[in-house]
Amino acid sequence: MANSLSPYDFLSASEKYPVVDVRTPSEYAKGHIPGAVNLPLFSDEERAVVGTIYKKQGRNQAILKGLEFIGPGMSKMAKEGLELSVEGKLLVHCWRGGMRSASMAWLFETVGIDTYLLEGGYKAYRASFREMLKRWKWNFVVLGGPTGSGKTDVLKALAVQGEQVLDLEGLANHKGSAFGALGQEKQPTSEQFENDIHEVLRHFDPERIIWVEGESHSIGRVFIPDMLFEILMNSPLVMFELEREKRLDRLVKEYGCFDKELLAQSVKKIQKRLGGLRTKEALEALDCGNYRKVADITLQYYDKGYANSLARRKKPLLVIEENEDNPDASAVKLKSELSYAYNRYQRETLS
Numbered sequence: 001m002a003n004s005l006s007p008y009d010f011l012s013a014s015e016k017y018p019v020v021d022v023r024t025p026s027e028y029a030k031g032h033i034p035g036a037v038n039l040p041l042f043s044d045e046e047r048a049v050v051g052t053i054y055k056k057q058g059r060n061q062a063i064l065k066g067l068e069f070i071g072p073g074m075s076k077m078a079k080e081g082l083e084l085s086v087e088g089k090l091l092v093h094c095w096r097g098g099m100r101s102a103s104m105a106w107l108f109e110t111v112g113i114d115t116y117l118l119e120g121g122y123k124a125y126r127a128s129f130r131e132m133l134k135r136w137k138w139n140f141v142v143l144g145g146p147t148g149s150g151k152t153d154v155l156k157a158l159a160v161q162g163e164q165v166l167d168l169e170g171l172a173n174h175k176g177s178a179f180g181a182l183g184q185e186k187q188p189t190s191e192q193f194e195n196d197i198h199e200v201l202r203h204f205d206p207e208r209i210i211w212v213e214g215e216s217h218s219i220g221r222v223f224i225p226d227m228l229f230e231i232l233m234n235s236p237l238v239m240f241e242l243e244r245e246k247r248l249d250r251l252v253k254e255y256g257c258f259d260k261e262l263l264a265q266s267v268k269k270i271q272k273r274l275g276g277l278r279t280k281e282a283l284e285a286l287d288c289g290n291y292r293k294v295a296d297i298t299l300q301y302y303d304k305g306y307a308n309s310l311a312r313r314k315k316p317l318l319v320i321e322e323n324e325d326n327p328d329a330s331a332v333k334l335k336s337e338l339s340y341a342y343n344r345y346q347r348e349t350l351s
Contacts, residue, residue, distance in 0.1 A: 002092070002105035002115040007128035010091060010118045011202060018084045019091045022104045023122065027095065031191030033125060034199040036093075039080055041070060041100045063099075074107060081108045093118035093125070129198040133227050136206035140166075141338065142232055144214035144316070145240035147177060147302040148247030148295070150327055151213050154240060157331035158211050164204045166212040171196045174220030177302065178269040181220060182258050193222040209342065216309070236317040236345050238338060244299075246325045251295040260286055267298065274301050317341050 005013060011033075019036040021028050024047050028038040042050060046066075054062035070077075081090060081104075090113050094100035097120050105115040118125060145151050152169060159165040173187045174180040181187075188196065204210055214237065217229050224232070242250070255263065263286055271279045278297050285293035318341045322330055 002102070002109060002117050004097070004117045004119040005091075006119050007125045010093070010116070010125070011128075013091055013116060017086050017089045017091050017116075019093070020081070020084065020104070021122070022092060022094050022100050027122075030189055031126075031195055033093075033122070034196055037084060039077060039084075039104070041077075041094070041104055042066070066099075066103075070103070077104070078107055078111045081113055082111060085113050088112065089114045089116070091116050091118065093121050095121050096123050097121035126195075129194065129225070130227055132198070132202065133225075133231065138206050138231055138235075139209050140232055140235040141209050141211055141317075141342070142214045142235050142237045143211055143240055143334075144237050144313075145242070146247065146306050147299060148251045149240055149242040150247075150250055150325055150330075151240055153327035154330050154334065155211055155213055157327040158334070160328075161331055161335070163331075163335070164208055164210045166197070166200055166204075166210055168197070168213060168215055168219060168224065171200070172219040172222050174222070176215055176219050179255055179263070179266040179298075182255065182262060182266065187220050187222055190222045194225045197225065197228065209338075233313070236342065237313055237315075238334065239316040239319040240330065240334070241319065241321045242325060243321075243323045246323070247299065248292055248295050250325060251299070252291045255295075256291040263294070267294070270298070270301055273305075274298070317345055 010019075014033070014035065019033055021032050021036040021038050022041045023032075023038070024040050024042060024044045025038060026044045028036075028040070032038070050062050050066045053065050084090060085108075090108055092101050092105050092108065092115050094104075097118060101117050101121065105117055108115045120127075143151050143155060152167070152175070155165050155167060159167075169175050169180075171188075172193055173184045175182075175184070187193075201210075212232060212235075214232075215224060217224055223229075264283055267274070267279060267282050267286065274282070274297070278300070282294050282297040285291075285297070318334075318337055320330065320334055320337065322333075
């Protein structure tokens with residue numbers, strides 16, 4: 001009989017052994033444990049039929065119908081399980097740790113695969129992230145700064161230099177602005193975004209500083225989990241400000257390579273807040289290939305919005321002002337100057 005593992009032990013075991021998600025393709029697409037392989041016991045349509053029979057005719061009739069569906073494919077599923085297994089072992093889960101995962105575990109055990117089930121299923125895995133956020137006193141440091149400052153590149157430099165970095169924009173496949181989807185892959189669902197954040201944080205040491213870029217609650221079409229967003233809003237803020245002309249240089253370099261029509265669509269997304277006249281000027285500049293003027297006009301909007309969002313946060317723990325666009329050097333400077341300021345912050349928090 002298959003053994004059951006808690007979400008924590010299940011995820012620890014997943015570092016070595018494959019995870020098999022036996023839910024339907026649509027359930028898996030909405031959100032899944034990162035790295036899990038989908039071997040659905042039922043298709044979406046089959047699950048709907050079984051569910052209807054369960055409600056109208058009862059458990060036994062639903063089981064019989066389910067067996068009709070999976071019977072012809074059992075050999076194929078068993079072979080796939082054998083091919084996936086590592087050292088003859090697999091980790092298996094369904095939605096709530098019920099009949100679907102138990103049935104697949106029976107099949108895998110029958111062909112000699114040691115199978116371990118996720119106690120409480122995917123639902124328990126999802127809840128374990130919230131429990132993890134509650135359990136620890138997280139040491140997040142939020143890196144803020146105006147649009148075009150190069151905060152993302154500074155964070156990447158910090159990661160190369162050995163710091164713990166939660167790259168929310170990288171996980172979201174979006175840079176957070178009206179232009180943020182340009183050059184990015186399709187965004188995950190908000191549920192998958194949360195799972196991906198969970199995957200990163202569970203490998204971090206919460207007693208060490210975790211750097212994260214300051215973001216709105218939404219990044220494109222996905223949302224930062226409410227509990228995490230609240231933690232970040234109450235975490236110390238470090239401001240990183242790059243000289244404005246350097247910011248314009250960076251924005252032109254970053255976005256000037258994209259098709260004019262795509263850029264025009266992005267400008268139109270902020271038309272209401274930019275204003276009719278400024279939007280017209282930006283689009284005319286874009287048509288003429290004057291990308292620097294476009295960047296200058298849009299920055300006026302983003303800087304105003306950023307000032308408003310900053311007013312809702314606590315006073316910055318530290319402000320770093322740079323005249324040169326050098327993310328590696330800025331990362332070194334941030335680490336050096338944060339050390340004293342953060343120790344002082346912790347003492348004041350504990351007192």
